[in-house]
Amino acid sequence: MELKNKNKSLVAYFSAMGNTAEIAKMIAELTGADLFEIKPVKPYTREDLNFREPTSRCCKEHDNPKARPEIVEPMPDCGKYDKIYLGFPSWWAEAPRIILTFLEKTKGLEGKTIIPFVSSHSSPLGQHGTLLHPFAPKANWQAGVRFKLTPPKQDVEAWLKTIK
Numbered sequence: 460m461e462l463k464n465k466n467k468s469l470v471a472y473f474s475a476m477g478n479t480a481e482i483a484k485m486i487a488e489l490t491g492a493d494l495f496e497i498k499p500v501k502p503y504t505r506e507d508l509n510f511r512e513p514t515s516r517c518c519k520e521h522d523n524p525k526a527r528p529e530i531v532e533p534m535p536d537c538g539k540y541d542k543i544y545l546g547f548p549s550w551w552a553e554a555p556r557i558i559l560t561f562l563e564k565t566k567g568l569e570g571k572t573i574i575p576f577v578s579s580h581s582s583p584l585g586q587h588g589t590l591l592h593p594f595a596p597k598a599n600w601q602a603g604v605r606f607k608l609t610p611p612k613q614d615v616e617a618w619l620k621t622i623k
């Protein structure tokens with residue numbers, strides 16, 4: 460099956476430690492999609508990512524449903540894409556809050572197909588995708604996929620072949 464099609468897709472991803480970034484690059488390479496890194500204005504340090512420390516940045520953001528970490532501009536205009544692959548790590552079996560910033564600030568998501576892809580240590584896909592639907596209610600959400608950390612390229616390719 461031909462994975463590269465003439466309608467442009469976008470791979471938009473956030474990755475704090477590099478695993479999601481690897482998957483995003485594989486998807487872009489295999490599909491010919493454009494790549495956009497959802498880059499925090501304030502990068503996450505090791506201390507920020509310490510989920511065992513209740514006062515760390517990641518814990519504070521997790522505890523605050525209104526937290527919206529800022530993203531380095533410019534944001535992509537999704538109007539020109541049909542399909543958006545949206546990648547992020549699993550944080551407490553949910554998307555990090557910066558993904559909500561992305562969904563709320565990005566223009567042109569109405570009617571677009573959004574396909575979540577998640578990198579996690581052990582959490583399954585679960586509600587990672589569905590919890591995001593209210594933040595882009597007019598998009599056409601697909602179920603998406605969860606990979607363990609950075610999977611082999613063949614696994615990513617096999618998954619892409621299942622997408623219509």
Ligand SMILES: Cc1cc2nc3c(=O)[nH]c(=O)nc-3n(C[C@H](O)[C@H](O)[C@H](O)COP(=O)(O)O)c2cc1C
Binds near residue numbers: 473475478479552
């Ligand atoms: C704050 C935080 C919370 C995490 N929560 C989970 C979790 O609930 N389930 C899980 O399987 N992995 C969890 N992990 C592990 C990451 O999802 C995993 O290492 C992922 O590959 C990181 O992707 P990245 O390298 O793109 O940042 C967590 C990691 C961090 C830093």
